[in-house]
Amino acid sequence: MSVVTRIQRRSRLSTLVDQPGGISAGVGLARARANLQAMEGEAREIVAQRIADLAAIPAPQDGVLTGEGLEEVYRGSAAVIDAAGPFALEDLCTAAAGLCDLADGSGVSDWRVIAVHIQALRLLLALPEDAVAEREQILLNLEDVRRRKLPPVDQPAG
Incomplete structure (x- = not known):
């Protein structure tokens, strides 16, 4: 009868983690927060520009936004989320996500609702x-x- 012997290799990551040097997690997080804080003003300018782009979308004559207009609203609101997300601007992200929900092909294309958002x-x-x-x-x-405007989501049978 033979015995199988397993030789466990040490991963490169575990070797690097065991080496002295580097910074603690707390110091790393503090530096990351400071770096983000320095960029928050620029992010707010980007958010303001994306909102201005959304506001510049022309209102449709019949009050119903279709196809390309809805895609433009979706892209603009997603860009707001992208710019605001890293900077703890949750309220802007929540409102922009709601606008994405309205424009993502759910059938809601009432310009008045989009303009309110x-x-x-x-x-x-x-x-x-x-x-x-x-x-x-x-x-x-x-x-x-x-x-009120979005159709109800079908609940899975439970």
């Missing part, structure tokens, strides 16, 4: 950081609009 994005960006109650109220109202 765009105006809410402008307002959220302009509000001071300490206006927490106002931000929450805006998000609640947008959620109410989405709930």
